[in-house]
Amino acid sequence: MKMIGLIGGMSWESSAEYYRLVNEGVRDRLGPTASARCLLWSFNFADIAALQHRGDWPALTTRMIEAARRLEAGGADVLLICTKTMHRMAADVQAAVSVPLLHIADPTADRIRAAGLRTVGLIGTAFTMEDAFYKGRLADRHGLHVIVPDDEDRATVHRIIYEELVAGKVLPGSRDAYRAIIARLVERGAEAVILGCTEIMLLVRPEDSQVPLFDTTALHAAAAIEMALSG
Template sequence: MGRAPKVQQKIIGLIGGMSWESSAAYYRIINETVRARLGGVRSARCLMWSFDFGEIEALQHAGRWDEATAALIGAARRLERGGADFVVICTNTMHRMADDVQAAIGLPLLHIADPTAERIRAAGHRRVGLLGTAFTMEQDFYKGRLAVRHGLDVLVPEAEDRAEVHRVIYEELVQGRVMPASRDAYRSVIARLVERGAEAVILGCTEIMLLVRPEDSPVPLFDTTALHAEAAVDRALAPG
């Protein structure tokens, strides 16, 4: 019998540093998944441009989205020049400018919402809760894609809960702080979404997976970090 054909991996271009805690999780999940699929000491071919998140966070909260968009486009172009075959933005919130980034480069951009929605639909869910930054929960760039492209009915927490979810992300998780009291708060937010009819909950900020576990929710959780990273491996290992 002949030897199995060697898999020629595509090069994954990662735009990270928003925050580096979740970018480290992307790097780990991508490499663990490649090793699990290819065996031995195999690992991913990837490039990463990592931001100083302090600079990006300041732009976000000042509403200076044009400058943030320009920064992401610059990062994507660096990855393109470096030889990446496609681009992954390692954060949910900064998908606010995903269409602008895609228009500015000659590479495909793997949108974080798409593999998440596909997995939710495959599991038979239609009405889902969404946790994330205030930008992700309140603006339409993310909810709208889930609804229009994938037919999902998206619920977000009430205003007070949204404020607490956002606070924990920026004051704790992106600083590497995982607090038991905040886990309890998120459990309560999830429970209220379920009371309103959520059949599943999207962890729509890439740091939330540091805090919330499956046992913290009475309904299935869909972790965008893991789903996006695994989808990047799918694309990297796909033939052609």
């Protein structure tokens, strides 16, 4: 079994889900006493969030590269960045290490295409919804048409992530807000919706949407298990 390196702590709530999912997946595949071989580098998210909102992406890139190199030095055979937003510097991280970095967009796109879908809604942090590093990869590499919420809805999605979900707060009113935002994406033609932030699955469930939801955390973790158990 290969060693999975998790770059986490962004937030620890979603990193805990990654740890649970990779271990449950290995147990399901290999038997009741089996668990994943993994290493976790966990940031203090307060530091990361402050740099994000200051727009200091060079400093964030430096930190991500350092974490990746430490995990590689510790024996990791494959790396995962356990958050969407920090995939903004995925290419720089991959260039700095010799082991593969499993990009979070690719397993999701593969599953969407396998379902015969092409037009998808995307909700996540403002960085994920507005910048090209994630939705551009879905379009350019995988041929998907990506729809994002309007300005007001993007602000609501972003606020709930940073003020509530990263702190483990799951509020019924926020679930209602997300349901309404998803419904508006469907009205605009979305055949499915990508939960494009690793905390969103704490709030939204399949019954909250008229169309399929693609939980990128679960799909990313499942792809990591495949890589860890292959060859």
